[in-house]
Amino acid sequence: xxxxxxxxxxxxxxxxxxxxxxxxxxxxxxxxxxxxxxxxxxxxxxxxxxxxxxxxxxxxxxxxxxxxxxxxxxxxxxxxxxxxxxxxxxxxxxxxxxxxxxxxxxxxxxxxxxxxxxxxxxxxxxxxxxxxxxxxxxxxxxxxxxxxxxxxxxxxxxxxxxxxxxxxxxxxxxxxxxxxxxxxxxxxxxxxxxxxxxxxxxxxxxxxxxxxxxxxxxxxxxxxxxxxxxxxxxxxxxxxxxxxxx
Amino acid sequence: xxxxxxxxxxxxxxxxxxxxxxxxxxxxxxxxxxxxxxxxxxxxxxxxxxxxxxxxxxxxxxxxxxxxxxxxxxxxxxxxxxxxxxxxxxxxxxxxxxxxxxxxxxxxxxxxxxxxxxxxxxxxxxxxxxxxxxxxxxxxxxxxxxxxxxxxxxxxxxxxxxxxxxxxxxxxxxxxxxxxxxxxxxxxxxxxxxxxxxxxxxxxxxxxxxxxxxxxxxxxxxxxxxxxxxxxxxxxxxxxxxxxxx
DNA sequence: TAGTGGTCTAGACCACCCT
DNA sequence: GGGTGGTCTAGACCACTAC
Numbered sequence: 001x002x003x004x005x006x007x008x009x010x011x012x013x014x015x016x017x018x019x020x021x022x023x024x025x026x027x028x029x030x031x032x033x034x035x036x037x038x039x040x041x042x043x044x045x046x047x048x049x050x051x052x053x054x055x056x057x058x059x060x061x062x063x064x065x066x067x068x069x070x071x072x073x074x075x076x077x078x079x080x081x082x083x084x085x086x087x088x089x090x091x092x093x094x095x096x097x098x099x100x101x102x103x104x105x106x107x108x109x110x111x112x113x114x115x116x117x118x119x120x121x122x123x124x125x126x127x128x129x130x131x132x133x134x135x136x137x138x139x140x141x142x143x144x145x146x147x148x149x150x151x152x153x154x155x156x157x158x159x160x161x162x163x164x165x166x167x168x169x170x171x172x173x174x175x176x177x178x179x180x181x182x183x184x185x186x187x188x189x190x191x192x193x194x195x196x197x198x199x200x201x202x203x204x205x206x207x208x209x210x211x212x213x214x215x216x217x218x219x220x221x222x223x224x225x226x227x228x229x230x231x232x233x234x235x236x237x238x239x240x241x242x243x244x245x246x
Numbered sequence: 247x248x249x250x251x252x253x254x255x256x257x258x259x260x261x262x263x264x265x266x267x268x269x270x271x272x273x274x275x276x277x278x279x280x281x282x283x284x285x286x287x288x289x290x291x292x293x294x295x296x297x298x299x300x301x302x303x304x305x306x307x308x309x310x311x312x313x314x315x316x317x318x319x320x321x322x323x324x325x326x327x328x329x330x331x332x333x334x335x336x337x338x339x340x341x342x343x344x345x346x347x348x349x350x351x352x353x354x355x356x357x358x359x360x361x362x363x364x365x366x367x368x369x370x371x372x373x374x375x376x377x378x379x380x381x382x383x384x385x386x387x388x389x390x391x392x393x394x395x396x397x398x399x400x401x402x403x404x405x406x407x408x409x410x411x412x413x414x415x416x417x418x419x420x421x422x423x424x425x426x427x428x429x430x431x432x433x434x435x436x437x438x439x440x441x442x443x444x445x446x447x448x449x450x451x452x453x454x455x456x457x458x459x460x461x462x463x464x465x466x467x468x469x470x471x472x473x474x475x476x477x478x479x480x481x482x483x484x485x486x487x488x489x490x491x492x
Numbered sequence: 493t494a495g496t497g498g499t500c501t502a503g504a505c506c507a508c509c510c511t
Numbered sequence: 512g513g514g515t516g517g518t519c520t521a522g523a524c525c526a527c528t529a530c
Contacts, residue, residue: 010525010526012498012499012500013499013500014499014500015447015448018448037514037515037516038515038516039515047500047501048500048501048502048503049501049502049503050499050500050501050502051499051500051501053516053517054499054500056516058434058448061432061434061450062432062433062434063431063432067515067516067517068508068509068515068516069507069508069509069515069516069517070507070508070509070510070514070515070516071508071509071510071514071515071516072514072515072516073515073516079431081429084430179482180482181480181481181482182480182481182482183327183478183479183480183481184330184430184452184478184479184480184481185309185325185452185474185477185478185479186307186308186309186432186450186452186474186475187307187308188304188307188308200517201261202261202264202304204307204432204450206430206431206432206452228431228432229432231431232429232430232431233429233430233431234427234428234429235427235428235429235430235481236425236426236427236428256506256507258517258518258519259518259519260518260519283495283496283497284496284497285496293519293520294519294520294521294522295520295521295522296518296519296520296521297518297519297520299497299498300518300519302497313496313497313498314496314497314527314528315496315497315498315526315527315528316495316496316497316526316527316528316529317495317496317497317527317528317529318495318496318497318528319496319497446498
């Protein structure tokens, strides 16, 4: 045929929609503003609701929108930069933003047991903590501490959740941190984490796995799940994008 | 009613499906194995194809599956740990796994210009690189270098893409790196990155934004997008989960 | 050309929040 | 109770890959 290039790339509708909406958010909406509901928006753009939702999902993933069942869709504020350096996360330091929730004894998942170097069915201390920033929950952590890692820890059987957590954390404070390593990957929130993060199960999260070394062994392993929609993990001296406020 | 707790939590079908499939992957499938196609799977579980796809999407997000149009769905290998430390990423060092692709002059996006401290319409050097691991592309990087950051850089107008990239990188090698900071967040692959990563546009990626300091100023800003489905970013001494191989 | 995953539709019902 | 987003269905067609 004599046509030169016609119809180069049939861009998916939801992709185009996302671009249009994204531009509209920049120019016509303020942070916190409520968007029209999904049915109206779909009608306005002449697409099925499912197609519109595909675009909204992408925008939510990118932290541009916030959707809450029964409420509506609002324009999200810029992502919060949360410091994820070891200094800010080592359980042995008293950090205002980390809040102990509970503690128990349990057999860790196989992957964690490998990191800890504990036996297959060996029981370890677990501590649950939540981290908040500006009043919003940003992370839920599950900390695994082998009993051998905190010698001299004497737990009264009667200790309730938070009190028990504080006891374990206190024992960690006695240790001198010698090193750590860390990995960041994408995951989806398990039911328990989702509740603490005020999200639905399956919500995208950044999973930060940290191994802490002390006394020549692995003293603790932390698995922290951060809300991927609202958080930007920062490492190092400054806050790369936090300058936006200035 | 005399019922005590009936119907505690009507778990979504796709969520339950995901669990069932996940268990099946662990016990009945080997890495690389091909799953039945979506229509058959949906029929087998007695759900609509869209519902099945919702479960598959989650599993792909978690790096358990790999789906390719026209081919099928396969069981994904465990995520690759890729070192994301400054030492491994500073453009000034010769790294085998980073491959220069091209280079040009352009006005950076506003957010990047802020990090660089350049003017609103100031032109900077850009360099594109790709990173591979085990033959698979894992990251696409766009590097921004203000002209002031690389004094003495004399670019022949005739230089082609990769050659020009090497010239800019070579100029960076003259600098002494004084520090850096870094942020990690979730994003979706833009068209250009998606192509280099062998993924569809919109695919989930981990965006690593790094600011490099030299000579008392910001010498370069790197925006690297890593495939979120196949990568685990590692920081620090070891590879937290890499031991699994041992 | 046959088979796969990707996109899209037009409905329906459910769970949740607010008033 | 009325409105929102979340889940689910049963279809259709398209883009891509491999044979």
